[in-house]
Amino acid sequence: MTKEFTKEKINNLASTLLFAVSDDEVEIVLDELEFLKSKMDNISHIKNIMDYEIQTHPFDLYETSLREDDSSEEGTDVNLLLANAKNTQNREIEVPKVVG
Amino acid sequence: MALKVVIGLEMHCELKTISKVFSKSKNEYNDLPNRVVGPVDMAFPGTLPLLNKEAVKNSIKMAMCLNCTIPEVLIFDRKNYFYPDLPKGYQITQNTSPIGVNGKIEVEVGDELIPITIHDIHLEEDTASLDHYFDYSLIDYNRAGVPLLEIVTDPCIYSPDTAVAFLEHLRNIYKYTGASDADTKKGQIRCDVNVSLMEEGSNVLGTKVEVKNVNSFSNVHAAILYEIDRQTKLIESGCQDEIIQETRRWDDETLSTVRMREKVESVDYKYYVDPNIPKIKIDKKWLDEIKKEIPMLPLERKKLYIEKYNLPAYDAGVIIKTKENSDYFEECLNLGIDPKEAANWITSQIMGYLNKYNLEINEFYLTPQRLFKIIEPLNKGEISSKQAKELFFKVLEDEDEPEVLIKKYGMKQLDNDDELNKIITTILNNNKTQVEGYKAGKTNMFDYFVGQVMKETKGKANPVKVKEILLKNLV
Amino acid sequence: MLDDLRKKLSSGDDLIKESLAKAKNDKLDAFVTIIEDAKTENNAAILSGIPYVSKDNFSTKGILSTASSASLKDYIPFFDATVIQKLKDAGAVNIGKTVMDELGMGGSGTTGHTGAVKNPWDNERITGGSSSGSCAAVASGIVPFALGSDTGDSIRKPASYCGVVGYKPTYGMISRYGLFPFASSLDHVGVITTSVKDAAEVAGVIKGKDENDMTSWDSSNINLTSNLTGKVQNKKLFYIKEICENNYQDILEETNSTLKLFSDNLDKIRALGITVEEISIDKDLLDAIYPAYFTIASAEATSNMANLTGLIFGPRGKGKTAEEMMFDHRTNGFSPLIKRRFIIGSYVLRAENIEKYLFNSARVRKMITSKISDLFKNYDGMVLPASLSPAPRLNEKLPDYLKTEQYLAIANFGGFPSITIPSGFVNNMPVGINITSDIKDDENLLNIAYSIEETLSFKNQTIKGGK
Secondary structure, three states: OOOOOOHHHHHHHHHHOOOOOOHHHHHHHHHHHHHHHHHHHHHHOOOOHHHOOOOOOOOOOOOOOOEOOOOOEOOOOHHHHOOOOOOEEOOEEEEEOOOO | OOEEEEEEEEEEEEOOOOEOOOOOEEOOOOOOOOOOOOOOOOOOOOOOOOOEHHHHHHHHHHHHHOOOEOOOEEOOEEEEOOOOOOOOOEEEEOOOOOOEEEEEEEEEEOOEEEEEEEEEEEEEEOOOEEEEOOOEEEEEHHHOOOEEEEEEEOOOEOOHHHHHHHHHHHHHHHHHHOOOOOOOOOOOEEEEEEEEEEEOOOOOOOOOEEEEEEOOHHHHHHHHHHHHHHHHHHHHOOOHHHOOOEEEEEEOOOOEEEEEEEOOOOOOOOOEEOOOOOOEEOOHHHHHHHHHHOOOOHHHHHHHHHHHHOOOHHHHHHHHOOHHHHHHHHHHHHOOOOHHHHHHHHHHHHHHHHHHHOOOHHHOOOOHHHHHHHHHHHHOOOOOHHHHHHHHHHHHHHOOOHHHHHHHOOOOOEOOHHHHHHHHHHHHHHOHHHHHHHHOOOOOHHHHHHHHHHHHOOOOEOHHHHHHHHHHHOO | OHHHHHHHHHOOOOHHHHHHHHHHOOOOOOEEEEOOOOOOOOOOOOOOOOEEEEEOOEOEOOEOOOOOOHHHOOOOOOOOOHHHHHHHHOOOEEEEEEOOOHHHOOOOOOOOOOOOOEEOOEEEEEOOOOOHHHHHHHHOOOOOEEEEEEOOOOOHHHHHHHOOEEEEOOOOOEOOOOEOOOOOOOOEEEEEEOOHHHHHHHHHHHEOOOOOOOOOOOOOOOOOOOOOOOOOOOOEEEEEHHHHOOOOOOOOHHHHHHHHHHHHHHHHHHOOOOEEEEEOOOHHHHHHHHHHHHHHHHHHHHHHHHHOOOOOOOOOOOOOOHHHHHHHHHHHHOOHHHHHHHHHHHHHHOOOOOHHHHHHHHHHHHHHHHHHHHHHOOOOEEEEEOOOOOOOEOOOOOOHHHHOOOHHHHHHHHOOOEEEEEEEEEOOEEEEEEEEOOOOOHHHHHHHHHHHHHHHOOOOOOOOOOO
8 A cells, every 4th residue: 555645755845845854853744644634534524515615715805996006106225125135236135046 | 741730829928007916016127126126026024915906907908808708706826836036935826717718819820810719818926037147146026026917828829920920919919908018129028838749630739848938929930940840850750759848948049949847747836825815806897997998909900991991901901010000090090181091101101211210100200190281282282292202201301390391391382374384385385396296196295295394393383284284285 | 901001101100111121020931022122102192101012923113023933033124014003103112022933833832933931820831822922921911912913813812821811803804914924814913901991992003904905904984992881681692512511532620620610601691691502513514623724724824934035034044056045044944843834734735635635624614604604693702712721731741622622713714803801710720711703793792702801800810920
């Protein structure tokens, strides 16, 4: 039987999220996912669940109006924008050369 | 075996708005890095998207022009991936319910109308731009959050010419509706081109190769031709397997496509509905208002010009090439200029002049009003057609009003009977041999006399009157 | 409490100095930052001279804002959250930024990068979270009110554990602009106070439609303080039978006592003329709240916090490429718990899992929201124990039913206004009662809470911390 959750999968997920996890943590995530899966299995069996729509917001806010495009704001002072950045050059944030 | 190319296009175009799509920062190109940037554009913690109504409206206009189905509710999704030019770590785009789906338009290629089906149109935000140096890159957020509309066709295009005709047509619609300036020179349009080859008569699509970020239509054409050639050679030499699903880019220097990355497995962007943008019902009344704002589109105009104004198809085609030309033409008609006459002026004198000096019609000094002031005295016989042409250039040279220049240069047609009589009598007296010849039956001498009169009057004589008087005198 | 403080102000007391002194003396580890130079700027407004603290996930101009995460340990924003600005305009003075569970994710108050916050009633116990420091600071009398945020119960449960009032209004009544997001569709800004009236007053000051938050709405026709009449005759509340019965597996004695106290309190509420009825809800649906909440919150969090890369703010990671730098920043910036949540959030969003995990969770959310909304057609509110036990001890091994206790998230699912008020003691530790009403029915909710507060008489309760 192939296991649904493997260390390799967890490490792959972590690397797409741009961080490393320790082996101990991977073990914990595996347990948490097993636990969540069993709960989600139960949820799949709730009666009529498929009759319900997917709720993405607390409630519908149809009366909200869109922002009128009648003006724009001056840009923020670049010194403020870059005040928290550690590597900058002139008016920009510097990173090692991005290729690809 | 005969191979057939199958092309799908994704065209990204920056929309014309005052502010960005999810922030109040200016939507404006700026040479100075990080000049049109606020906290939302750089994703400082706690900032939230503020959807721009005009960007939605422009998108809806395009969806309408491409005969798409427009959803009842506006929904935006997050496309999650990390890249240094993406400050939030996700791009707000539309995946669940794009602003337009299942569209269809026809594109003129030569004399043919070719149908193209639109998979979807979605509104999204542009990324920051990276300025590359020798061993580092700098991030400029000016472009982050600029509204982008992506139009995705089905794989339904079968030649590079059709592909380019389609893109030109779209660019034209952008300009006609005012949804975008659609200026390729300013990098406002970027295309991804999907190219695959399939056997003629088969219904199995070949392996799809994506050429990304092609920034001009001529490069789209070249990239398709290059891919057809590359893939054909691989197939014909039995190396079919070497055509893999991959992403390539067009290289301007080598004039070829170059591999960027192989799609080992497609990236999972983990799309989900952005909770910060409420689901907003698209009001039917608003849709009606938007519809009314859409001007008549190029192909409709062409049809109208041919059928109602009896223009030759060629002339109509030239006039609708840009909205500005077409608007110029229609303004001429509003002023009362005869359609054919207006079309003649536009397609010959005006286009010739604009092309020669590389000008756009909307920066052209000779407005329809000024053109009218040239045509009006011509039609009244006050100036000759030769004078009218001269006047046309004088107006442009001197940048002055036609009526002022008519006086200034004494452009008055000579139609005083006495004066003409005098001139003609003198000419006939000086050309006795020719007069006798005429009377003896050499009727073609008549034009000679007219020419002499014109020469004598420097073209100012009213040709109708000249002919009348000559006929009388030659009896 | 605010009225009493105004009296002290008018007799010349400097409440800001007093609060700063208490904050510096804090033994609960409730503060990330104490704003030493805080002073009254606006003398003529409704909250002039009143000190408060804010959770460290509010953007405060020129003041360190870390959300208790190493990934933001040096971040100093250049703009104020809308609520911070509104309080400034109203004359209130922010004297400190309080410790929270890292980035809002967690319910213990032990996961912030500066360490665990201690419960003022018993330093061996937790405060709960994630608005841990904010609840501790109000409960220990440092300030009369605090700003918090509530994604699953992050104001209302620690309020219960600390014996204070915690109120989150209807979703969108208060702007989230400048609140560092955890799960945007569940996040609410709210207040922690020692009385319902104070909660109404402060929420009244910070509410309102904000052009910087599309999900905020105009509540100018809602006046939170004027309806505190105490008239509750013929009001109707319900409680959920399955939550309030003492048949949990491995049930703690403290839970038995908490439920007994709840039941006794229902009698006191009935004595006010309020009808309280028992409603039964499908156990499977109730059991689904925790996994559905966990799934939705983790999914939203993983993307909300993708801006934490150390390129624009936060410590710059080490590496030869931009990607390596982001990787290093995130590897060192997040605690293991946060990483686990992100991994799970990312897992449930994957194309092959989204239907079973996220979409089914969102369907559960809809089922619960519809069910409770329907009940609100006949009832003014839902009343429940704010927690099934008093604050657990640090490192206490909890039974499953407490580990997965998440029913207060019903109010986050549907955006319902919800308030916790202190309702008594179990083992000398405070516990609370929670009331939730229909969306935009905040006036009614607060009036009912006000009346219950009156009869339970734990108003203005504080305890000097650091025993």
